[in-house]
Amino acid sequence: MKVSPDYYDEIFSFNGEWDMPSACGLKIRQSEGKTYVIVTELYQDNPGTSVTYAGQKLADQICEAKGLKLSDIVYIECNPNTNSKLSFYDEEFFQVSFDADLQHRYRQLDRSEIMKITAE
């Protein structure tokens, strides 16, 4: 289940749950005055915590590394297409809102929304 490099500009290393060395794909785009941070799950090439489980901990680390403010970004998690026969590994994008009580809210984005963000 190798993830295509088309999904990311760089591999971002982060401290996952219990400081486990972890990695995700990272793409940052500007569109219509907003900063979109797209993190991609790498499956077999992520030795530690998944992007979803890492949640805000990952977002905070990206913001710190890239000089961004969490409140200013649109944070998107990507489940990449791995060309698996199993539908669970189909491509999906979710916009994540981090609430103070850590009950994250997820909104699935359709293909056209994500195309618009990544095309610019």
Place this chain on the structure above:
Amino acid sequence: MNSFKLKLIYPKWQKLRGQTTFNLPPHGPVAFAATLPEWVDVSFTDENVEPIDFNEECDGVALSMMLSTQVKRGWEIAEEYHKRGKLVMAGGISTMLHAEDTVNHVDCVFLGESEGRMEEVMQDWVNGKLRKFYNYMGNMPPIESVGPCRRDLYKRELYNHKGVQMVDLFHASRGCRFSCYPCAVSYLGGRKFRPRPIDKVVEDMAAIENNRLFIVDNSLAQNKEWEKELFTAIAPLKKKWISHTIEDDPEVLDLAAKAGAWYVYQAVYDTSDYIKERVKRYHDYGIGVEGTILLGLDNQTEDDIKRLIDFLGEIDLDLAEFTVMTPFPHTKGYDDLLRQGRIFDFDWNHYNAGQVVFQPKHMSPERLQELYDYAWKSFYASESQEQKMFRLFCNVALREMEEGTYRPRDRRLANKSFGRDVDRNVRNVNV
């Protein structure tokens, strides 16, 4: 010279209703015990087969937990020991999966594999410096350091059903290169397959006072050459063993059969000819098959599940085990269902793979629960689970008789089942 009396406990869990229950001697606690310094004196209780004596003298308590359905009981046990002024450490698979919660109930959480680490932990403990966390996640010890388990801690008579000794659990490798949808093994043991040195495996296996084993490795089908080497090396021991999937290769299957493969757990995930042929190929080599069938995945409609259950009757499975999709933390299944807001039950006691805790895609939770119950009833309608197990048992006993390794049942325990008197009026044994 230090000395420390450690009470090691494997908490009980609620068994799935309606199923024949067999208690196997647990592997985690005795693997952990083997990593303790010599000056630690261990007393072990598996609460599934005997009650805990909370007043037994000890200097501290260690909880070894494997299943999500054990953690809440583990917390209760910790509370009882806290009332008695004892410190409690927790470790094991489900401690790692539920560490954020468990740390609120115990004095120390050990994360990771314990080989080479317990001298430091126990020294801290006796010196009154036990830390809240020992975090070795992702930092695996050398696989060569994995030694024989402390099987001397088992009370053998408690793992015996009507005179028949239960299989011993054994592991030949750790880690898994696969990252399957409902599974957390790659998070826990790493995504790298780590086989133990073959000579150590053989030495360890030979020393077990049991001719029947369950090789609990996640999947043996991870490295074909290693598999061939393993099977060739263990064949002279004449053990009979159960395992998860074996490589679908004639040479490997032949070697596995000669090495004592008794039956395998094989996932049956669709109704394809491939699955049918896969089961047949095991049977061609005299290896039995217990199908493992996961119900409630997003690609399954009600009709799909019914078709899958019907299909099982066509492929001559020896046994079948049904589970419902359960979003264990640190699995892709958990991530997906969490994002979609479909997990409605976070009570870990319900995470037993027999209770629906999420909203299925194509049906109600209640309907999936009904289909799960229907699957068990349907598959075992003409012959009970215990009868089918007995048939598999007869197969292995005959092979052992041919090879001169058969050990007759222990007549002294003929009226006991896992330490309890057998009620001859009850058909299925539920402990």
